[in-house]
Amino acid sequence: MKTIGLIGGMSAESTTVYYQLINRLVRERLGGLHSAQIALWSLDFAPIAELQAKDDWAATGVILADAARRLEGAGAQAILICANTMHLNYAEVAGAVSAPVIHIADATAEALKAKGVTKALLLATRFTMEKPFYAERLAAQGIETVTPPKGDRDRLHAIIYDELVVGVITEASRAAVLQMIQDAKAAGCDGIVFGCTEIGLLLDVAAMPLPAVDTAVAHCEAAVDFALA
Template identity: 80%
Template sequence: MRTLGLIGGMSAESTTVYYQTLTRLVRERLGGLHSAQLVLWSVDFAPIAELQAKDDWDATGREMADAARRLEAAGAQAILICANTMHLNAPQVEAAVGAPLIHIADATAQALKARGVTNALLLATRFTMEKRFYRERLEAAGLGVLTPEKADRDRLHAIIYDELVLGVISEASRAEVLAMIEKGRAAGADGIIFGCTEIGLLLDPAEMPLSTVDTAIAHCEAAVEFALS
């Protein structure tokens, strides 16, 4: 089994999902007492979030590259950034280490195509929805990408940063996001991307009105495939 290196803490809530999911998937594949072989570098998210808010992606890139180097030095044979937004710094991470980066958008595109989705509603942080780094990766795979209107993008961003990353689950917020999904379906979406690793804490993909990919789960599935191949 190959060793996976996780850059986590963004947020700690979703990093917990990564650890549990990776362990479960390996156990399902190998049986018995098997679990994933991992090293984790968990960052302090507060300084990262401040840099995000300032649009200082050069600084966040240095933080991500440093974390990747630490993981490779600890034996990681592949790197996972356990957050969608921080894949904006994927090029800096790839340049910093020899180990491959398992890109969350590639895993997401593969999962969407396997479900027959062609035009997906992207629900994520404002950075992921509005910047090109993520959607262009999906579009390169032949997928159409829709995002909510600006007021809904701002509200979803607030739900993520003010509630979900703190472990706060609100029924009112759940209803708001479901309303965004209905608007997306009316606009032509035939699938949904939980494009922030915390959204799966708020909504269950199995209960959505359209085929849905939880990016954290898809990312873990791709990582386990690498680890066991």
């Protein structure tokens, strides 16, 4: 079994999901008392969120690259950035280490294609919805993405940063996001991307009116595929 390195803390809520799910998947595949070999570097999210708000991605790239080097030094044989938005710094992280860095959008694209999705609603932070890095990565694999209108994007961004990353789940926010999904379905979307690793805390993939992929789950599955290959 190979060792998986996790750059976590962005947020701690979803990093917990990564840790639990990767271990559960390993146990399910190997049986018995097996669990994953994981090295975790959990970052303080507050200064990173401040840099995000300033659009200072060069500074966040330095932080994440340092985390990747620390993980590789601890024995990680593959590295995951446990956040969709921070894949803005994928190049910096991948360039800092010799271990492969498993891209969350690649894992997501494979899961979407398996469900036959070609035009997906991207639900994520404002950064992930409005900057091209994520949509372009999915487009390269034949997946078109659309985002909610600006007012809904702003609402979703606030739900993520003011509620989900600190473990707050409300029915009002769930209803608001479900309405965004219904609107996208009416507009012709045939799938949904939970493009923030916290959205799975708010919504149940199995209960969606369209095929949906939780990016955190797809990312964990890709990590376990690598670890057990």
